[in-house]
Amino acid sequence: MAVQPLPETRPCERLCPKCERWKHHSRFRTWTRRHRSISTLTFATLCKDCEQIERNERVNEDRPLAIIDRRTASRARTLGVSKSFLWVNMNWSSLVPEMRALMTDEGRCRSCGHAFVNERDIQIEHREPPRLRGDWAREHARNLGIFCQSCNNTKGDKSYAEWLDEQEEARLSNERHRSETDATAAFVPWAQLTLDDVSPPPLAESYAAAAILSG
Numbered sequence: 407m408a409v410q411p412l413p414e415t416r417p418c419e420r421l422c423p424k425c426e427r428w429k430h431h432s433r434f435r436t437w438t439r440r441h442r443s444i445s446t447l448t449f450a451t452l453c454k455d456c457e458q459i460e461r462n463e464r465v466n467e468d469r470p471l472a473i474i475d476r477r478t479a480s481r482a483r484t485l486g487v488s489k490s491f492l493w494v495n496m497n498w499s500s501l502v503p504e505m506r507a508l509m510t511d512e513g514r515c516r517s518c519g520h521a522f523v524n525e526r527d528i529q530i531e532h533r534e535p536p537r538l539r540g541d542w543a544r545e546h547a548r549n550l551g552i553f554c555q556s557c558n559n560t561k562g563d564k565s566y567a568e569w570l571d572e573q574e575e576a577r578l579s580n581e582r583h584r585s586e587t588d589a590t591a592a593f594v595p596w597a598q599l600t601l602d603d604v605s606p607p608p609l610a611e612s613y614a615a616a617a618i619l620s621g
C-alpha cells in the first residue's frame with residue numbers, strides 16, 4: 407500500500423490563496439509596521455506573481471462598469487437584496503454610461519463644475535434621501551446623481567430642494583465676498599507681479615490699472 411506523501415511545504419514558505427501554491431517568503435512583498443518601538447514585518451496576502459496578474463486585470467477591465475458594479479453590489483448588501491434587483495429593477499445599470507463620460511478628461515461635477523480628483527471622488531448620491539431601509543421609490547436610479555465628494559458632503563441627508571437653495575445661497579455669498587476682496591486687491595494679473603508687489607497698490611491705482619487692462 408502506497409503511503410501518501412505529505413505536501414512538501416517548508417517552514418520558509420507561505421501559501422498564496424490565489425494560485426494556491428506554497429512559495430518561498432521572498433516571493434511575497436513585505437513592509438514594516440512600527441508600533442511604538444516595536445516594528446513588525448508584514449507580508450502581502452498574494453505572491454508577487456499574483457499581485458502582478460491582478461494589476462494587469464485592473465488595467466484591462468472596463469473601469470466605469472467595474473466601479474458601478476462594485477457600488478451596486480455594496481448598496482445591495484446594505485439593503486439586503488440581490489445585486490441584480492438594483493441593477494435591473496432599480497435601473498442602476500444606467501449609471502454606467504454616465505460614469506464612462508465622467509471618467510474622461512471632460513468629466514466635471516455637475517454641482518461645482520470642477521474636475522474630479524480621482525475615481526473615488528466620483529460619488530453616487532441620492533437626491534431625495536431614503537426614508538427607511540428599502541425605500542424603493544428613492545433607491546431607483548431616477549433618484550440618483552453623481553457628484554464629487556465635496557459636493558456630496560454638502561448634500562448629506564438634506565432634501566434635494568433644501569440643498570439647491572443652500573447651494574445657491576453659498577454661491578451668492580461667495581460672489582459677494584469675491585467682489586469685496588477683488589475691489590481691495592490689485593487688478594494686476596499674477597503673472598505681472600514682481601517680488602516688490604507684496605502689498606496691494608492704493609485703490610485708485612488699481613482702478614487705473616484695471617482701466618488700462620480692459621481699455
Ligand SMILES: [Zn+2]
Nearest residue numbers: 422425453456
Ligand atoms: Zn500566487
Ligand SMILES: [Zn+2]
Nearest residue numbers: 515518554557
Ligand atoms: Zn462638486
